[in-house]
Amino acid sequence: MEDGLRSTPTSHISLAEPIHLPPPFALVRLREGGDAFAHACRIAPESGAGTLVYVGRFDLAEFAVVLEPSEPLGAARRAFYASMVALTDSLRAYAPPNKVIAIDWPDAVRIDGGLVGGGRMGWPPSAREDEPPAWLVFGAMIRTVAMTDPGPGVHPLASALDEEGFGDVGAVQVTESFARHLMRAIDGWQVDGFDGIARDYLRRVPRERQTLLRIDGQGDLLTRRLGTDTTERGGLVEALATPSWFDPKLGGPRL
Secondary structure (H helix, E strand, O other): OOOOOOOOOHHHOOOOOOOOOOOOOEEEEEOOOOOHHHHHHHHHHHHOOOEEEEEEOOOEEEEEEEEOOOOOHHHHOOHHHHHHHHHHHHHHOOOOOOOOEEEEOOOEEEEOOEEEEEEEEEOOOOOOOOOOOOOEEEEEEEEOOOOOOOOOOOOOOEOOHHHHOOOOOOHHHHHHHHHHHHHHHHHHHHHHOHHHHHHHHHOOOOOOOOEEEEEOOOOOEEEEEOOOOOEEEEOHHHHHHOOOOEEOOOOEEOO
16 A cells, blocks of 8 residues: 555545544545545546545445555455455444454444445456456445434344444544554455455354355355365355445445
8 A cells, every 4th residue: 555645626525523544544535425435446546555535424434445456356356355354343443342243245244133334345347357456446334323213123134333332433433443454454464365364254254053164266255064065156256246235225234
């Protein structure tokens, strides 16, 4: 990632709570109503690695970060797993004791079973699987405040940080924490290889008993039931095509 901060046109700047990111990151801040993921994909070719786009929203932590991998796209896409580890670690840093933060493969984040958001990834449409892509973008949304009727049973499969006892933790804290944990995850990958990232990620994925999970060199999920020779493959590219947690009509996590 490159050092330094980049500025955006004044019309896009939101004079809200300051965000403090580690030096490698460059902050691009959009007003509420912006789309962090789409904007990051648009500016990625010029902005470069470490650019973090943030949308100031009351009810969501919404951000996206530009990466510039050196591996061919097929292998580089595994950065999605490192980013999901960082995203869930950013929540674990503020979670009350005994809260279970889990990942529905590959992209949805749940707290004690309630969907709070997830991650997604983009890359240049013309990128070849066997060549390094010019950029990758990891985008995330985490519901911080429940904006719907809080009555019991209204949305039993959805949740928000305020409903899970996270107190005053909001979008700024989650974004800052994500940046720190992403640096740690990438450093670990560079030093120890991808296996450590895969183990950290898979520990957060609920699984059936008597099954083994593995992530292969292309990022696909391999599931094998003990006592059998059959392996089921979950294709990462196909799974990322339509984020499982995202509701386009809401512009955020599903209810």
